[in-house]
Amino acid sequence: MKCPFCRHGDTKVLDSRPDAEGRSIRRRRQCLSCDKRWRTVEQIEDEMPLVIKKNGTFQPFDRLKLLTSVEVSCGKRPVSRADMEKLIANIEWNLLESGIDTISSIDLGENVMDGLKQLDEIAYIRFASVYRRFKDVGELMAEVEDLLHHQRDSNNEAKSN
Numbered sequence: 001m002k003c004p005f006c007r008h009g010d011t012k013v014l015d016s017r018p019d020a021e022g023r024s025i026r027r028r029r030q031c032l033s034c035d036k037r038w039r040t041v042e043q044i045e046d047e048m049p050l051v052i053k054k055n056g057t058f059q060p061f062d063r064l065k066l067l068t069s070v071e072v073s074c075g076k077r078p079v080s081r082a083d084m085e086k087l088i089a090n091i092e093w094n095l096l097e098s099g100i101d102t103i104s105s106i107d108l109g110e111n112v113m114d115g116l117k118q119l120d121e122i123a124y125i126r127f128a129s130v131y132r133r134f135k136d137v138g139e140l141m142a143e144v145e146d147l148l149h150h151q152r153d154s155n156n157e158a159k160s161n
């Protein structure tokens with residue numbers, strides 16, 4: 001972002017505050033050249049990295065599409081709409097904070113999977129099975145077993161505490 005006073009290209013963000021819905025962010029910025037300060041309200045969509053698809057083409061970050069795929073994976077599972085929204089918003093803010101220009105659709109899928117794993121394991125398996133396109137049932141089972149082990153480990157931890 002350019003300084004509105006002297007048009008210098010480098011500015012510093014002094015603080016960032018997302019709004020309640022997580023759709024926009026208020027920032028205080030300072031120019032690194034003239035030191036003047038100003039406030040901005042930025043929309044997430046303005047700054048999201050482009051998504052590189054497997055075939056090498058770019059497409060804009062599509063939060064609705066991601067949300068829909070999460071909704072489908074969470075069908076009939078005890079996951080609230082608010083939790084799904086939060087999952088996507090978390091991914092968006094992490095991407096914004098990382099400041100990257102592009103992300104591969106594969107990495108984006110991994111981000112969603114990480115989030116789903118915390119929310120609901122069945123939803124996670126459903127999403128993963130589509131996203132990673134398991135080659136065969138053996139791969140799917142390996143993933144399930146991996147999950148069960150993790151679950152057992154965390155149950156044991158809970159007991160010993």
Ligand SMILES: [Zn+2]
Nearest residue numbers: 003006031034
């Ligand atoms: Zn300036």
